[in-house]
Amino acid sequence: MQETAALEHPLNLKGVEIGKVVDFDPSADRLYPFNFTVSNTELSPEILADTAVFSDWIRDHLSKVDARYGIGGYDEHRTIYARSHHFDSEEEPRRLHLGVDIWGPAGTKVYNFYDAEVHSFKFNDHYGDYGATIILKYTINGQVFHALYGHLSLDSLTGLSVGQKIAKGTAFAAFGIPEENGHWPPHLHFQLIFNLYTAQGDYPGVCQFSQKAVFLLNSPDPSAILKHTFKAALI
Template sequence: MQVTGQAETQLNLEGIVIGKVVDFDPESDQLYTFDLTANNKTITLEILENTSTFSTWVEDELSAHHARYGIGGYDEHRTIYARSQHFDTAEEPRRLHLGIDIWGPAGTPVYNFHDAVVHSFKFNDQYGDYGATIILKYHINGQVFHALYGHLSLDSLQGLEEGQHIPGGKAFASFGIPEENGFWPPHLHFQLIFNMYAFKGDYPGVCQYAKKAAFLNNSPDPSPILKHTFKSALI
């Protein structure tokens, strides 16, 4: 599969009511932006090599900043992917993140921000992968795009069928525990995708830096969707 730069590059959300992706009260809840690049010297190899230790580090960071969620990662070059061979390739390792992560407790409900149908779903059960994954397909203002929800609970996949209607506002999934989410600290990987190519239940969430332009063109910044959840708290 060769991702090209021929996809649309911008979302057209004009006049559309966009709902929340997670519960968040901008009047009382705090949001903390994580830096998971090499610039963050507090993330050691010892932390990354053990999922329980990594999870505790995330929890401690959120607690120290009095934050309900951590967020960040779009177009971020992350050294943390060295923890898994899943991101290694012969020519160049994959390190550039293509979505936004929302870090929070396992079991956190995930809501559909607008009417959609199930494109596909899958349990990507490999260390470092998405774990339980759902991809929804949206038709908005004559534009078709998809949202990948990764690192979910296995229960989120129960009862799903391709083509199934998921109404806007419905809590349809939840954050998974490490054993169900690819062995990561609990969080949601939220990524927009124009062209799914031949993928079903999966799509790269991290790419090689040399292929950055094509992949970012096909996966636009999800912030225009998430700003309706986090309001002024979203940086």
């Protein structure tokens, strides 16, 4: 997880108790930082082309260091998106990641870190997309923002309604299997968003590098929330 910059974070969380996003015991569990930039030459096109092989690669790396989860990705220029035409365009492909990924087993519970309401949800069923997705709306210290939870199980969408209240600490979703999560190894894409504009159940989690400044301004570093889950657990 990228270290928080010295500048004040754009989210005002002063005096607010933030809850967990996943189960994690900093005294016993380990957290492995994945690198998906071009410098990771071990991650070959052959591995990325096969979701089952890619999933095994993720699982093997976590197992080797006895880590419960893998993490990383905010403001990371990634090569892995070449595996899907979903991120391509004629002028410039999308490669810059706007959230943090938490890699772990399918079925891993996802918790709401603060009282919220359902903004929208959707099954973004394209190869390389989010799959099952939930966006929650938060108001903290008078500031409104959203959190996008992507790559969830389809069951996570069952029974949801726009405007539904989700209490802090509620296990409201779970990591999906590849057939439900956009054909990725199981993980959670966690992204903060100020302005969703007209988006419903979807918002870019990857942008063109030329648009980096604009998108990062609207999607601040999720470490401000996730540090309350993981503490100082990076290995």
